[in-house]
Amino acid sequence: MHELSTGDDLPLDAAASLFDAWVVRLASEELRFTQYGAAPLLGGQRYTYGDAGGAHFVVVRSGISVELESTSQVAGDIAERIILDAIAKVAARDLGSTVVYVTELTVRALDLADPPQFLRFFERQIHIEGARRLGRGVLLDFPKGLLRGALPGGFQPAPVSVVTMTIFADGPIESDFTARFAAAVTETAAAVCAVATGRAVEFHAPLFGEDEDEARTALRRRDDVSILNLARNGLTLDIFGYLLSVGGADALLRARGSVLAYHAALSQRTPDVAVMLLVSSIEALIAPRPPWGRDKVTKRFTSSLAELCPDAVDAVLVHEYTPGAFDFVPKGGVPRQRRELLEAVYDARSHPTHNGPGLSPLAMADWASAPTMRVVLLSNLARAALLAFIQAPRCSLIGHPEIDPPGSATPARL
Structure with missing residues (x-):
């Protein structure tokens, strides 16, 4: 019985897939095998390397456990060596x-x-x-x-x-x-x-x-x-190269979630659904992973976005269609206006999430309707947030139980 080496940088399914690829390659090089098959097994998989009716060996994997089950016309020590070599390649993160x-x-x-x-x-x-x-x-x-x-x-x-x-x-x-x-x-x-x-x-x-x-x-x-x-x-x-080098795997995953949500929004004919996806595109960039990330979500959204891309927020703030698109009336100084605008943006996402989306605009007259303009303005804001994040990746600490505990009056910084 042997075990695969996994970790935060290589999930179990990826480690298993990489192990399997290495066994296929090593078996082809050492035993000239050209065939391979897999079958589901309760709690794992059974892999047959070689010709099931001729020379082959069978490996069973369950979780991180790997075991040579049987061989046919193949020396057991050779099959074991191939398995151990493949496990070592996975542990070394050798992609070949x-x-x-x-x-x-x-x-x-x-x-x-x-x-x-x-x-x-x-x-x-x-x-x-x-x-x-x-x-x-x-x-x-x-x-x-x-x-x-x-x-x-x-x-x-x-x-x-x-x-x-x-x-x-x-x-x-x-x-x-x-x-x-x-x-x-x-x-x-x-x-x-x-x-x-x-x-x-x-x-x-x-x-x-x-x-x-x-x-x-x-x-x-x-x-x-x-x-x-x-x-x-x-x-x-360049989220695959530049962003990964400066922000690590977590930044890449955040950007991936953001671009996938943004792309899905582009194909939506229903404005409320597009709004939900565009706000999700922004939240993917700033939402913390731990359980406390579920707290203070509105506060985190407004404070973090205002710091992430302030110029884009201000551009929406002064846009002529903003009051009608978000039912927003500017009051007080600029900091208050930014906060209340972004609260209105987040509410535009929350309302259809909990109450269902409205109808899709179908007539020419709907081109400048409030729901349609909401999507236009949010598309610009979501794109600006993504671009700013790629240049300087970060994660919000708002809601952290030690830095920004419940009841605290001072917003935490990004």
Whole structure:
């Protein structure tokens, strides 16, 4: 009986998947095995490496426990050595090599028939051309030469853009480990592209890795310094590289939750649902992980957001549509106005959460309605909060039982 080494940086399912990939690779190198199979087992999994009707060995895993169950036409000491070597690779966080996956993202065009999307895209759509990167793990090739003419009045809607995405999945061999990584990166990178362009992005996880020649060509571009980071408003959106280096894994997970919520909001026709998602996009950045994070949520939202992106908050504060969008009447000095505005924003999320969403705007007259403008203003605020967080990641301590205990009158700082 042996045990896998896991930890905060490698959850059990990832450790098990990496272990399995290493066994497949080591068995192929030492025993020339080309087959592999898995079957569910009560409390775990049973893995068969090799030909089930010929030479093979069987491993049972339950939790972190790994055991060689049987062998056929394979020396037991060889199978045991492969298992121990794979366990050692996992403990060392050795990923072995790199598997290259390629897929396509489709950045949607402007939808003139959808009032909330129309308003969001009209002012904030961005067209990108050429190669961009997200750390060392993702290359994005935006097509060139798509802009052709403009609508009357000088407005030129950004066209549909099919982006080739190359994913570098570090792992011992093309396997479930690398495929899961590629799928997670695909969804996250699509959401980051949605932030960059201001438009919803369709995506499909890649099914198979590239062949050796195509992978070699892609790997030569991996560290090409001429390829710029994907950015918005001149600020990097590189959550896989830059943010991870300055904020660690927790900051990456916060940003991932934020971009996924933001992307989901872009596709919503129901303003109240979009508002709920946009506020969630902001909260993902600042909400503490411990149980005390469930306390003082409104206070945390208003104080933290005012410090995270004050200029964006002030831009919403003075916007001509803000009073109608949030039923907000400015009173007192600027600090009070900011606090009460953000309380109104949070209430705009809480009301439909507890009472159900309102109807979707369908008529042309609804383009400038309060619910639609609420989405427009919140889209800008959520995007600004994300950009500010990527540049300087943080987590709010408001509600901490020692720093900001119940009944305290002085707001805790970020």
